[in-house]
Amino acid sequence: MGQEPYVEEYTIQAGDFTAIGEASTKFRATLKMLGIPSEVVRRAAVVAYEAEMNAMIHAGGGTLRMTVASDHLEIMAADQGPGIPDVALAMQEGYSTASDEIRELGFGAGMGLPNIERNSDGMNIETEVGIGTILTARINFPGQ
Ligand SMILES: Nc1ncnc2c1ncn2[C@@H]1O[C@H](COP(=O)(O)OP(=O)(O)OP(=O)(O)O)[C@@H](O)[C@H]1O
Ligand SMILES: [Mg+2]
DSSP, X not given: OOOOOEEEEEEXXXXXXXXXXXHHXXXXXXXXXXXXXXHHHHHHHHHHHHHHHHHHHHSSEEEEEEEEOSSEEXXXXXXXXXXXXXXXXXXXXXXXXOOHHHHHTTXXXXXHHHHHHHTSSOEEEEEETTXXXXXXXXXXXXXX
């Protein structure tokens, strides 16, 4: 289509549990407004929510960005948290380092990263211990 991609970005505050899922909720509204197919909206909302919560819970906050192109969208979460020492381990269902306090809030099932993988058409994690993490996930639009 030759159009500029649409970009939307939010800051995620550390441990701000009054703002749970705020950025991903805004992304969902934007995608609906843009007329993106509902199945894509659903998958994008899952990916964005899990990435947002990981940045909030494990990394002291960060940035969540969505880029919508003509044939796909991309969600990126970037943080300057502790990094992930073993990505393959972190990707396993049920693996979590969440504290008891966090678990009492209903997080820490170790399902976030596997859910992101399941709901995207490709994800990538760039991480360095002591530096931070950048997660990107792509979702293709049907028929593309
Ligand atoms: N941005 C991040 N920075 C540092 N560590 C992270 C980050 N994202 C994930 N991790 C690590 O990977 C583990 C697994 O993440 P995942 O999202 O799958 O589970 P969880 O967040 O612990 O629980 P759930 O997502 O089910 O509430 C986390 O417990 C944490 O150790
Ligand atoms: Mg998680």
